[in-house]
Amino acid sequence: MQVAALVRSLHPAEIAELLESLPPAQRAIVWDLVDEEDEGDVLLELNDEVRASILERMDAEDVVAATEGMSLDDLADFVADLPEAVTRQVLRSLSEQDKERLQKVLAYPEDSAGGLMDPDTISVRPDVSLEVVLRYLRILGEIPDRTDAIWVVDRNDRFLGTLYLARLVSREPQATVSQVMDRELKPIPYDRSASEVAREFSNRDLLSAPVVDAEGRLIGQITIDDVVDVIEDQAEHDFLSMAGLDEEDDMFAPVITSAQRRTIWLAVNLATAFVAAAVVGLFEATLQQVVVLAVLMPVVASMGGIAGSQTLTLMIRGMAMGRVQGANARWLLRKEVAVGILNGLAWALVVAGITVAFFGTWEVGLVIAAAIAINLVVAALAGFAVPLLLKKLRIDPALAGSVVLTTITDVVGFMSFLGLGTLFLT
Amino acid sequence: MQVAALVRSLHPAEIAELLESLPPAQRAIVWDLVDEEDEGDVLLELNDEVRASILERMDAEDVVAATEGMSLDDLADFVADLPEAVTRQVLRSLSEQDKERLQKVLAYPEDSAGGLMDPDTISVRPDVSLEVVLRYLRILGEIPDRTDAIWVVDRNDRFLGTLYLARLVSREPQATVSQVMDRELKPIPYDRSASEVAREFSNRDLLSAPVVDAEGRLIGQITIDDVVDVIEDQAEHDFLSMAGLDEEDDMFAPVITSAQRRTIWLAVNLATAFVAAAVVGLFEATLQQVVVLAVLMPVVASMGGIAGSQTLTLMIRGMAMGRVQGANARWLLRKEVAVGILNGLAWALVVAGITVAFFGTWEVGLVIAAAIAINLVVAALAGFAVPLLLKKLRIDPALAGSVVLTTITDVVGFMSFLGLGTLFLT
Numbered sequence A, B: 001m002q003v004a005a006l007v008r009s010l011h012p013a014e015i016a017e018l019l020e021s022l023p024p025a026q027r028a029i030v031w032d033l034v035d036e037e038d039e040g041d042v043l044l045e046l047n048d049e050v051r052a053s054i055l056e057r058m059d060a061e062d063v064v065a066a067t068e069g070m071s072l073d074d075l076a077d078f079v080a081d082l083p084e085a086v087t088r089q090v091l092r093s094l095s096e097q098d099k100e101r102l103q104k105v106l107a108y109p110e111d112s113a114g115g116l117m118d119p120d121t122i123s124v125r126p127d128v129s130l131e132v133v134l135r136y137l138r139i140l141g142e143i144p145d146r147t148d149a150i151w152v153v154d155r156n157d158r159f160l161g162t163l164y165l166a167r168l169v170s171r172e173p174q175a176t177v178s179q180v181m182d183r184e185l186k187p188i189p190y191d192r193s194a195s196e197v198a199r200e201f202s203n204r205d206l207l208s209a210p211v212v213d214a215e216g217r218l219i220g221q222i223t224i225d226d227v228v229d230v231i232e233d234q235a236e237h238d239f240l241s242m243a244g245l246d247e248e249d250d251m252f253a254p255v256i257t258s259a260q261r262r263t264i265w266l267a268v269n270l271a272t273a274f275v276a277a278a279v280v281g282l283f284e285a286t287l288q289q290v291v292v293l294a295v296l297m298p299v300v301a302s303m304g305g306i307a308g309s310q311t312l313t314l315m316i317r318g319m320a321m322g323r324v325q326g327a328n329a330r331w332l333l334r335k336e337v338a339v340g341i342l343n344g345l346a347w348a349l350v351v352a353g354i355t356v357a358f359f360g361t362w363e364v365g366l367v368i369a370a371a372i373a374i375n376l377v378v379a380a381l382a383g384f385a386v387p388l389l390l391k392k393l394r395i396d397p398a399l400a401g402s403v404v405l406t407t408i409t410d411v412v413g414f415m416s417f418l419g420l421g422t423l424f425l426t
Helices: A002-009 A012-020 A024-033 A036-045 A048-057 A060-066 A072-080 A084-093 A096-106 A130-140 A165-170 A194-204 A224-241 A255-281 A284-289 A292-320 A326-359 A362-392 A397-425 B002-009 B012-020 B024-033 B036-045 B048-055 B060-066 B072-080 B084-093 B096-107 B130-140 B165-170 B194-204 B224-241 B255-281 B284-289 B292-320 B326-359 B362-392 B397-425
Strands: A149-153 A159-164 A208-212 A218-223 B149-153 B159-164 B208-212 B218-223
Touching: A002 A024, A012 A024, A012 A036, A012 A048, A012 B194, A024 A048, A036 A048, A036 A060, A036 A072, A060 A084, A072 A084, A072 A096, A130 A165, A130 B165, A149 A165, A149 A218, A159 A165, A159 A208, A165 B130, A165 B165, A194 A208, A194 A224, A194 B012, A194 B224, A218 A224, A224 A292, A224 A397, A224 B194, A224 B224, A224 B292, A255 A397, A255 B292, A255 B326, A284 A292, A284 A397, A284 B292, A292 A326, A292 A362, A292 A397, A292 B224, A292 B255, A292 B284, A292 B292, A292 B397, A326 A362, A326 B255, A362 A397, A397 B292, B002 B024, B012 B024, B012 B036, B012 B048, B024 B048, B036 B048, B036 B060, B036 B072, B060 B084, B072 B084, B072 B096, B130 B165, B149 B165, B149 B218, B159 B165, B159 B208, B194 B208, B194 B224, B218 B224, B224 B292, B224 B397, B255 B397, B284 B292, B284 B397, B292 B326, B292 B362, B292 B397, B326 B362, B362 B397
Parallel strands: none
Antiparallel strands: A149 A159, A208 A218, B149 B159, B208 B218
């Protein structure tokens, strides 16, 4: 009973966090304790996979009941993940008008301004006084608590400007809307990508922004809470992708599911590892003669891997932030290669020194120095070029960049080290 | 002249992005084109390193001029990075009252609610009518455009509730503040950490929140734009740290600076690579006899590295999100080990098969299968334990986790593969 009271005292988002942090058995128990009227809000806050696992256990009526009171943009996201039959039941529960508006939102891609927006907006005409606006809002009675602005449109619904509530409450009531409205905030075209919308919100410190169609007519608004979700998802995507994981993964997914998913990445890695092994295999005879090469070859490969992934990480981040463009790409390439040469020479000397000191052979020292210098320069080139190339091929650089890069640095590392070893030591 | 007009048409945040995307020489040219009255806003938007490079070129008077019109929380962040002498000049330019308030903000740690907050707030008493509030706000005349709420306090400044502007404009003017104010939004204690504040904003879809001192007195407010910066910085930190980079790094830093910074990470890696090489060195005799072990050893090490970094990445993300706690840690450990065993066995079979097929030796096949199974289970254990251990030692798991982990999987991989090879093949 005490647990029930605790769950009831939490905010829906906190219940969602709790559910995401629980193994499946406890998750079901806690879900049963959630207030019926909170169920919809909690479902909205859950990540896709946990949400799906809970939806599976609900019957259709409960799902329909949970959708009550959702705003249209939330409902659109929610419906996208429901089974066909339940979606039809949800649609049937809506009024004709809401159904039509929902279908409009669903028609836009999820990761565009149109997909992010809420079609419910409040708009006023430019020629009325603030007093009239206030009277109109009092008649409406209910406007969402976290509203910071309403929109000014002409008689054809074309967007003209922004009326901040801050100005509405602090300017003289006789002033007209057009006198106090802001004309600087540019409306967002419906087809702008979600990540561009996020960057604009973040750069311009926006709380909400109007969305317009191709003719400049107001069709909805985007609020910062949806944008924060976009920013968090994007960061999570880049972070997890580099280990071949998916941002919608449930930490507490069943063992079999997790093992299957991760095994794909292990398979890709195995294929590339065998490519590297094949390169080593070319030099079997050399290795048998100069066994110290086998001892030192992991050093050459791993130094290249680290140097390359530094450049790669900077590039992936820079590209995600829109900071790498044609104009500065050549400057960056020159810089990264220069860093590679500098670090390559420095570490070639260090490694050569250690090799001579521990293995007492200056011939091997020279060979490993040359191999490290070569590998660090190639690593810089690859760290720069691989993400750009993958993007051209429409492959996510965050997902595939690291595997491609380490394959290159492994192959180049083994090839140059064992190749030079064969030439000069046998 | 056309470039100057272009720069002037940009928003300060866009100018900042442009500056961050430019090599140093062009950066100086563009900076000279920035409108004097925009300089402060642009400086605020720049990352620390680019900002420092520009501040270096400005004389003290220009810096002081740029601080004019900054809000106190922005000014506090800004002043923290200035040279001592310039700070003193900025302080001298402030009114006594502002100076005192600025020093209060500076007294809180930068990454706490007190450090994030803006001491400028608007507050009203609970017993007045909305009409009176509106009259009061009209007398104030200027309140910031993106205000969504003002705060309700008692005569001792103790926080009582939130008056959303949305309710102020939509409810009857005769109603009192206490009738329409929101009592659900809990104030944020001044000592709460910035990342907890960010999670709360994101979970509860807040646009602004009041900050209170230990006695519950209102001392400032935090707005979502500052929180978005925290979220972005945190994501960037985790992402870049895993490659040993720093989030404040300038992509266009001079070659020498970049090379020096990255070389530290290469040094750490070299030390661990030589540890792995030393392990390989133990088995020189074996390698000379069974050279195919040298060919295949990178495969064992790299499969362990990938499997381990998947677990590690999930753990780092889960810990950053506050999702890994004592209660579920054991469940997670069991799960990760089970995934390790399952994938270990599956890939042991595959690799054994490939080895028998290509090298025609079932003895080596058995040895590599055993080594891979061992390494994948150890990788799961290490991926789980290393970040928790590092956190206990107060070392950032995002920064050091990957190096520690791959050292473990390299050493265990080489040790088990070459050790078993020595036992059974020589």
